[in-house]
Amino acid sequence: MSLHKLYSPNGRVLMTISLESGALFFETRKDGILTCAHSPVGLVTDRCAWNGGMTLDSETRSTIDQRYQIAAFKKSECRDYANTMTLVLNRDGQTLQLETRAYDDGAALRLVVPGQEDITILDETTAFSVPQDAGQLYAQRYLFTYEDHYHPVPREDLHQNPLAFPILLDAGHGVWALYAEAAVFGDYGGGHLMSEPEHPGRLIVRRSPDLLGPIQTAEPLKTPWRVVLMGTLDDIVSSNTLENLNPPSIISDPSFIKPGLCAWSWMTENASTRDIGRIHNYVDYAAAMGFPYYLADGGWPGHIDIPELVRYAAERNVRIWLWEHSAHMRDPAEAEEKMRLWSSWGVVGLKIDFFESDRPERMAQYDMLAEKAARYRLMLNFHGATKPAGESRTWPHVLTREGVMGGEYLQNFSTYLPGGPDAAHHCTLPFTRNAAGPMDFTPVVYKTYLTGTTDCHQTALAVIFLSYIQHIGECAEVILDHATRPFLSALPADWDEGHLLEGYPASHVTMARRKGETWFIGGICARRARNARVDLSFLSDGDHELTLYSDDLSDLQPFDAAHGALPPPTEENCRWIDQQMQRPTAHQHDIHAVNVTTRTIRRGDVLTIPMSVNGGFVMMIR
Secondary structure (H helix, E strand, C coil): CEEEEEECCCCCEEEEEEEECCEEEEEEEECCEEEEEEEEECEEECCCEECCCCEEEEEEEEEEEEEECCCCCCCCCEEEEEEEEEEEEEECCEEEEEEEEEECCEEEEEEEECCCCEEEEEEECCEEECCCCCCCEEECECCCCCCCCCEECCHHHHHHCCECCCEEEEEECCEEEEEEEECCCCCCCCEEEEEECCEEEEEEEEECCCCCCCEEEECCEECCEEEEEEECHHHHHHCCHHHHCCCCCCCCCHHHCCCEEEEECCCCCHHHHHCHHHHHHHHHHHHHHCCCEEEECCCCCCCCCHHHHHHHHHCCCCEEEEEEEHHHHCCHHHHHHHHHHHHHHCCCEEEEECCCCCCHHHHHHHHHHHHHHHHCCCEEEECCCCCCCCCCCCCCCEEEECCCCCHHHHCHHHHCCCCCCCHHHHHHHHHCHHHHCCCCCCCCCCCCCCCCCCHHHHHHHHHHCCCCEEEECCCHHHHHCCCCHHHHHHCCCCCCEEEEEEEECCCEEEEEEEECCEEEEEEEECCCCEEEEEECCCCCCCEEEEEEEEECCCCCCHHHCCCCCCCCCCHHHHHHHHHCCCCHHHCCCCCCCEEEEEEEEECCCEEEEEECCCCEEEEEEC
16 A cells, blocks of 8 residues: 655645555545545546556655735635645556645645546546544535535435535534535536445535536546535635635736625516616615615516616616526627627626536536636626636636525525525525635525514625625615614625634524724524624724624513523513413514614623524624
8 A cells, every 4th residue: 555645834734645456545634633534536537447456656746835816805815825746647558647735724636637638537436435423514415506405414314315515524623624626617517426325424526417428528637626624614714725726817907806785676576677767776775875786687688778777877886787597698609799798888797697507518608608708807696506616716707606595595486495594504604605605695685575584684694695796685775774774885795804703503603804994793693592702802902993783682581582691580571471371482573673882892802792593793893
């Protein structure tokens, strides 16, 4: 057996590659904790089966250390800092390269077949093996839309459904792991994970289920990177390792890439996109809020004069995005002509919908659209789409994509996918889907639809969820008359830095993000009342002004809030319960009530903020 160990720069992450009886395997550890157990690495092509019979030709090592910026991202600067190892392998005169990288927050590998000929991929045998003593695993069944819940899945049931990337694993002792893929393009296509009943914890990479034949591509062939992010939950949500594994940006002048909040009428009024008067109302609302954008969503063709709308909006310092179906953007010539025309009208971005496949043909459409949009200086939002895999580095003008069960499911979508996005779903997404890249969840719904969460919880989603164009889901009049209006008006959509202050999947999240000298903090909880603990040790020295928007608990009884959130019960409380003709816990709580307070704070202060069941809070610190 040949054993090759690759440590991260700080020595805390270890990737071990072994060549055993001619077959490749890997495992990963963080601080000695096993995050991915002994797992096969392999590829089967029409010319060679790279799953056994291999010998080692050479090993080379190096270090990467470079910095770069992404025009719209969760941090102002990214560092690509890793130790690398490449193994050159031989079987029957054929050559295969295994490229590996070890970062301080993760490890990655991919297979490379050099050459200049056409090649057919019959199978990939690489897998991620769940450690035997690992804790909870959070996974989403694979759907073409990626629109489902993340649920805890017991090991013995992992084989029951195909599972979508990424998958979150509690490796124990405070170490978490996220199984993901990076640099997924049209020459190979996207994958998902599937195990077998005999080995349910060995999650094998599988190609898109609608790709019924082999992958026809060309050399040099590079598989997507197979990635294990690992560390604390803050390490995972703050990581830019997936972006590091993608090629550099195709954009030479990113000045047209401007993230921001977007007024969006389709969510609450589907017919509004065919009514120019109502659209003008939303443009006026965007202007009043300081939002830079309005999206003319599905329904505008044949009803709306877009050049006139662009002029109307420009007079109010608002820019226009347009919706289009991906089926009408598959032919490169047609896609280019539309982009040329819409760009000439003054449109600044496109929401392209209904891709719903990971096969190479569809992934190649993303590649084509991203390249052409860059040529016409158009920003993009891919909807009905695959999950991201770190492409923000290569395509910074792709500000977001859907690939999530988002706010749209508050409508009547639950007739075919029961449940919809609840508070536990909100508390899981930051560590799973959103950790892979920007996510067009379309947050903030107060009164138009039943959410099961408080208004402060909904507001916090716009801080916690990363989307570099952030569509606000509530109707214009509700936002304009809401207590949180000043907060939303001040809210950016990209950030200089961000950190998880506290959190646990399906339970609670408190996230702090900074833009310039202002901090925005959002907190949410699920299924129970909770007191958030916000440690302000990250602030700079000196006095800071805090504005806090929190759940109003004044109509609650002490028994309904977390311990210490309300004064202890009195005889009057007990008499009130005793006098109820129905269940004493069934009284109506006003989930829309918001407390707004201001105060001066300093670095090192620790705030305790009570939240109601499925509640939340937001704060702005200047």
